[in-house]
Amino acid sequence: MLEIKNLHVELEEEGKQILKGVDLTVEAGKVHAIMGPNGSGKSTLSYVLSGRDGYSVTDGSATLLGEDILEMEPEERAAAGLFLAFQYPVEIPGVGNMTFLRTALNAQRKLRGEDEVSAADFLKLVREKAKTLKIDAEMLKRPVNVGFSGGEKKRNEILQMAMLEPKMCILDETDSGLDVDAMKLVSDGVNALRDAGRGFLVITHYQRLLDHIKPDVVHIMSDGRIIKTGGPELALEVEQNGYADLLAEAV
Amino acid sequence: MALAQARIDLTETRIAAYDLPEGATWANEARHTALTRLRAMGLPTARDEYWKYTNPAELTAPAAPEAALFDMSKDRAVFADIDRLKIVFVDGVFDPNQSDDLHLEGLEIARLSEVMKTDIHWAMELYGHLETHGQDPVARPLAALNTGFATDGVVIRATGQVSKPVSLIYLHSSETSDAVLHHVIRVEEGAEMTLLEQGPAAARFNKVTEVDLAPTARFHHIRAQGRDHARRAVTHSFVRVAEEAQYKSFTLTCNGVLTRNEHVIDIVGDNAVAHVAGAALGDGKRAEFHHDDTVFVTHRGEACESRQVFKKVLRNGASGVFQGKILVTPSAQKTDGYQISQALLLDEDSTFLAKPELEIYADDVKCSHGSTTGAIDEEALFYLRSRGVDHASATDLLVLAFIAEAIDEIEDELLRADIAAQLELWLARRRD
Ligand SMILES: Nc1ncnc2c1ncn2[C@@H]1O[C@H](COP(=O)(O)OP(=O)(O)O)[C@@H](O)[C@H]1O
Numbered sequence: 206m207l208e209i210k211n212l213h214v215e216l217e218e219e220g221k222q223i224l225k226g227v228d229l230t231v232e233a234g235k236v237h238a239i240m241g242p243n244g245s246g247k248s249t250l251s252y253v254l255s256g257r258d259g260y261s262v263t264d265g266s267a268t269l270l271g272e273d274i275l276e277m278e279p280e281e282r283a284a285a286g287l288f289l290a291f292q293y294p295v296e297i298p299g300v301g302n303m304t305f306l307r308t309a310l311n312a313q314r315k316l317r318g319e320d321e322v323s324a325a326d327f328l329k330l331v332r333e334k335a336k337t338l339k340i341d342a343e344m345l346k347r348p349v350n351v352g353f354s355g356g357e358k359k360r361n362e363i364l365q366m367a368m369l370e371p372k373m374c375i376l377d378e379t380d381s382g383l384d385v386d387a388m389k390l391v392s393d394g395v396n397a398l399r400d401a402g403r404g405f406l407v408i409t410h411y412q413r414l415l416d417h418i419k420p421d422v423v424h425i426m427s428d429g430r431i432i433k434t435g436g437p438e439l440a441l442e443v444e445q446n447g448y449a450d451l452l453a454e455a456v
Numbered sequence: 457m458a459l460a461q462a463r464i465d466l467t468e469t470r471i472a473a474y475d476l477p478e479g480a481t482w483a484n485e486a487r488h489t490a491l492t493r494l495r496a497m498g499l500p501t502a503r504d505e506y507w508k509y510t511n512p513a514e515l516t517a518p519a520a521p522e523a524a525l526f527d528m529s530k531d532r533a534v535f536a537d538i539d540r541l542k543i544v545f546v547d548g549v550f551d552p553n554q555s556d557d558l559h560l561e562g563l564e565i566a567r568l569s570e571v572m573k574t575d576i577h578w579a580m581e582l583y584g585h586l587e588t589h590g591q592d593p594v595a596r597p598l599a600a601l602n603t604g605f606a607t608d609g610v611v612i613r614a615t616g617q618v619s620k621p622v623s624l625i626y627l628h629s630s631e632t633s634d635a636v637l638h639h640v641i642r643v644e645e646g647a648e649m650t651l652l653e654q655g656p657a658a659a660r661f662n663k664v665t666e667v668d669l670a671p672t673a674r675f676h677h678i679r680a681q682g683r684d685h686a687r688r689a690v691t692h693s694f695v696r697v698a699e700e701a702q703y704k705s706f707t708l709t710c711n712g713v714l715t716r717n718e719h720v721i722d723i724v725g726d727n728a729v730a731h732v733a734g735a736a737l738g739d740g741k742r743a744e745f746h747h748d749d750t751v752f753v754t755h756r757g758e759a760c761e762s763r764q765v766f767k768k769v770l771r772n773g774a775s776g777v778f779q780g781k782i783l784v785t786p787s788a789q790k791t792d793g794y795q796i797s798q799a800l801l802l803d804e805d806s807t808f809l810a811k812p813e814l815e816i817y818a819d820d821v822k823c824s825h826g827s828t829t830g831a832i833d834e835e836a837l838f839y840l841r842s843r844g845v846d847h848a849s850a851t852d853l854l855v856l857a858f859i860a861e862a863i864d865e866i867e868d869e870l871l872r873a874d875i876a877a878q879l880e881l882w883l884a885r886r887r888d
């Protein structure tokens with residue numbers, strides 16, 4: 206599904222190297238987790254994959270279903286099936302959440318050469334998905350993320366994911382800022398999307414999200430590299446001992 | 457103070473270029489006193505403080521600069537689905553064939569050219585009078601020029617609830633047309649009406665509208681200044697608002713080499729309301745774009761509310777100007793004045809100049825003003841694109857969001873939706 210090879214990335218302006226050779230393959234139907242201390246490059250990886258400005262790839266490659274995504278515009282990557290649930294979802298005053306969702310859904314369909322969804326079908330779909338995430342009609346009417354609490358923003362990200370049905374979902378610290386109830390809602394939302402044709406890359410700083418979204422593979426990232434890969438037990442190890450031992454081990 | 461010879465020459469050349477229409481005694485007098493006013497002021501030049509940001513040369517030149525015609529046949533016309541009384545002017549000339557009969561319940565409506573031939577008419581108390589009043593403290597010579605030479609216009613008196621809007625449609629069919637129209641509107645006590653205006657009008661258009669609102673009268677004005685690239689226009693609205701009356705005006709401008717829209721509003725009664733809003737979208741790629749909103753609101757009554765909401769979206773070297781003033785006289789206690797002018801610059805070639813002013817002589821007032829210039833929010837743009845919305849559509853969404861506050865000033869839901877839909881179409885067309 207997603208294949209990252211020897212990915213080297215610098216900040217365009219400062220020329221500072223952030224990713225120093227990342228190798229990672231997420232297979233369809235699998236959930237991979239990336240854990241690691243703050244500043245290790247997890248968000249950078251998610252941004253580079255989704256096409257944000259400001260980074261230059263100096264070496265390596267990333268493909269989605271065999272297609273080179275690094276050359277694509279962000280919207281083309283989305284149409285190809287990539288989705289990033291942002292660590293910090295952006296507030297867009299003046300753009301209604303519903304307008305945004307419908308525009309996004311139809312834009313992707315158009316890029317893929319599919320028909321637009323009718324207003325009625327869209328409404329039905331969004332109501333149904335919003336309900337399971339406990340997103341009420343009022344929240345759907347408000348401008349995108351404006352005045353949303355931290356938890357509401359994250360739920361809104363999952364709603365977008367559920368509506369757009371991407372093939373490859375990257376979740377960047379979707380657990381941060383969530384209380385226990387919200388964590389459950391978000392995890393249920395993600396788990397409902399798990400299927401044989403879809404891959405997940407779940408970035409988190411803490412183990413607790415992984416109690417709800419059970420990963421198949423866990424990677425530890427430090428200083429721009431994957432320093433260790435293992436099964437779910439690796440996450441427990443981090444939970445008990447912190448990162449210090451793993452980091453020392455890697456040196 | 458004597459005028460400089462250059463200004464006298466400029467003014468005389470322009471006056472000599474026009475024929476003075478003949479009419480009833482009062483009308484001839486109104487025209488002659490207007491020319492006397494004009495000669496005392498002289499036409500504006502780029503050196504005048506009030507014209508510092510907008511060069512008036514093309515507006516004062518003896519002949520209209522040539523304006524290529526623009527094919528609008530593929531465009532959906534603004535207000536197409538709105539039930540309205542249509543009055544059509546082609547290059548400033550009334551077209552009876554395309555216009556509806558001038559009859560509407562709750563309204564008296566006539567052409568200015570007819571009214572000015574009648575010996576006695578209520579409009580003689582207003583024609584040129586609100587304009588004259590609006591010449592102080594800032595001179596507006598192009599409005600005096602208009603009062604002198606206006607060839608036609610509409611004269612409307614609303615006496616009750618008017619069932620549908622009066623819609624002025626200004627078509628442009630000659631590359632050298634130089635149109636001068638003047639409208640006089642009086643809304644009586646308790647009456648309410650809506651005036652729609654649309655279209656480029658002419659290669660060069662000079663328009664004055666005088667609006668007199670009796671106590672508790674309500675007047676709504678919605679205007680779309682068309683998509684023609686090459687036209688030039690100067691418009692003035694002189695408005696007198698009596699107690700508990702409401703004046704609300706919105707203008708959408710897309711394209712136009714040169715547009716100067718002046719609003720001069722005098723709130724004379726207590727508890728009155730005056731809102732003026734505008735959205736201008738300029739792209740300097742095919743032709744130059746310069747848009748100037750100049751507003752002067754004077755508060756004389758107590759506890760009145762005024763709002764000025766102006767938004768501009770500029771790209772490819774387009775330029776925008778806002779000069780807005782709120783003057784609160786000593787009698788205007790409890791004034792609530794609000795003024796915002798904002799520009800969204802889509803590239804670094806475009807410019808926005810704003811001169812917001814407050815002048816307050818009463819002590820118990822609430823007035824705020826703000827002006828901002830900004831670029832598109834890159835974070836928001838990336839967020840939209842990451843969801844599959846292409847760059848141009850994402851930009852349009854953010855542009856529409858930026859303008860929303862001005863469009864929201866349109867009270868009527870149908871008209872608001874019409875303007876919003878038109879704007880979306882125009883934005884989409886621009887990408888073809
Ligand atoms: N736009 C930026 N400007 C400057 N430094 C940045 C920028 N983005 C990331 N960094 C730096 O890159 C490193 C990795 O950051 P990030 O990818 O956000 O880490 P993580 O998500 O793992 O906490 C950090 O040292 C951070 O300070």
Ligand SMILES: [Mg+2]
Pocket residue numbers: 247248249292377378
């Ligand atoms: Mg991060």
